[in-house]
Amino acid sequence: xxxxWEEEGPGEVKKFMYVNRKAPYGTIYxxxxxxxxxxxxxxxxxxxxxxxxxxxxxxxxxxxxxGIGMKNFSPTYRALEGYxxxxxxxxxxxxxxxxxxxxxxxxxxxxxxxEEMARLMDEQDVILSF
Amino acid sequence: MPLEVNGKTxxxxxxxxxxxxxxxxxxxxxxxxxxxGTTLDENHWEVINFLREYYEEYQIAPAVRVLTKAIGxxxxxxxxxxxxxxxxFPYGPAKQACKYAGLPKPTGCV
Amino acid sequence: xxHTVNKSPFERNTLTACLGHALPESAVLLIEDxxxxxxNGTAFEKDVRKAMEDRTLYxxxxxxxxRGLTADQVIDGIQVVDYEGFxxxxxxxxxxxxxx
Numbered sequence: 162x163x164x165x166w167e168e169e170g171p172g173e174v175k176k177f178m179y180v181n182r183k184a185p186y187g188t189i190y191x192x193x194x195x196x197x198x199x200x201x202x203x204x205x206x207x208x209x210x211x212x213x214x215x216x217x218x219x220x221x222x223x224x225x226x227x228g229i230g231m232k233n234f235s236p237t238y239r240a241l242e243g244y245x246x247x248x249x250x251x252x253x254x255x256x257x258x259x260x261x262x263x264x265x266x267x268x269x270x271x272x273x274x275x276e277e278m279a280r281l282m283d284e285q286d287v288i289l290s291f
Numbered sequence: 292m293p294l295e296v297n298g299k300t301x302x303x304x305x306x307x308x309x310x311x312x313x314x315x316x317x318x319x320x321x322x323x324x325x326x327x328g329t330t331l332d333e334n335h336w337e338v339i340n341f342l343r344e345y346y347e348e349y350q351i352a353p354a355v356r357v358l359t360k361a362i363g364x365x366x367x368x369x370x371x372x373x374x375x376x377x378x379x380f381p382y383g384p385a386k387q388a389c390k391y392a393g394l395p396k397p398t399g400c401v
Numbered sequence: 402x403x404h405t406v407n408k409s410p411f412e413r414n415t416l417t418a419c420l421g422h423a424l425p426e427s428a429v430l431l432i433e434d435x436x437x438x439x440x441n442g443t444a445f446e447k448d449v450r451k452a453m454e455d456r457t458l459y460x461x462x463x464x465x466x467x468r469g470l471t472a473d474q475v476i477d478g479i480q481v482v483d484y485e486g487f488x489x490x491x492x493x494x495x496x497x498x499x500x501x
Binding site: 170180182183190213214275278279280282283285287288290291 | 402414418421422424427449495496498499500501
């Protein structure tokens with residue numbers, strides 16, 4: 162009989178990558194992905210997030226959704242560290258195509274080339290696309 | 292089911308979580324706690340206020356594990372452990388404390 | 402790794418994103434609206450042929466037929482598979498990345 166505060170071990174740790182390729186408010190993908198990441202963080206796997214193509218817009222600084230009546234969920238990306246989700250990869254080409262740099266992003270990230278990103282994807286056990 | 296406090300009516304969801312975060316006030320928290328048979332003391336308030344600040348910053352209610360760790364960082368290891376938090380909030384710190392803090396149910400909390 | 406693409410290349414950049422990240426030796430399976438990319442004579446034929454130099458391309462037959470397309474309209478070298486073939490591909494590869 163275990164008490165609720167006694168945590169179980171993580172078992173076999175797998176590498177999970179969430180690949181985000183959609184801008185935040187036009188479709189539900191970005192928010193869904195973030196929610197899945199937060200829920201799945203409880204399973205203590207080796208989790209990383211990749212921001213590719215329009216996905217980089219998810220972590221653009223200065224989002225203010227008051228005028229469109231939707232919740233601004235961008236501050237939640239800063240909570241990921243507290244959930245032990247610390248590997249955030251952003252594709253350099255995707256940033257450059259959109260005229261963005263690392264300074265435009267609201268969380269610390271590792272910028273990777275498309276080539277490096279492809280290899281990171283290849284290293285995973287599971288890839289979840291959004 | 293709506294909640295009535297000091298002659299005002301507040302909307303809640305079917306599990307009793309406040310529908311609108313901005314409706315929250317301390318009397319409302321006290322009334323929710325009393326309905327569960329709990330009288331809020333300063334230790335409860337410390338956690339409730341912490342949760343409100345956390346939500347303000349990150350726009351989510353933290354998972355228990357994350358809350359525990361964050362409390363430990365801010366208030367020390369005596370309080371940053373599950374045992375302490377479950378003693379304060381026997382129905383679960385996420386479920387009970389978040390509710391009193393006027394937050395939505397934590398994401399992923401079953 | 403097996404990649405799947407389920408959007409028309411004319412509507413979304415899904416195919417382009419996939420081909421930009423699919424390493425040599427990997428497999429790409431076109432399904433649903435992704436099958437339009439398998440046709441001869443489209444603006445994407447060049448990209449697809451280039452990808453086929455070091456990657457293997459497949460297209461899901463039932464999705465072709467549903468859209469009024471036939472196997473003889475498919476770019477030479479793309480292998481047409483049925484649902485059973487789809488399942489075999491997922492079993493053969495260590496993981497699947499479903500590009501959306």
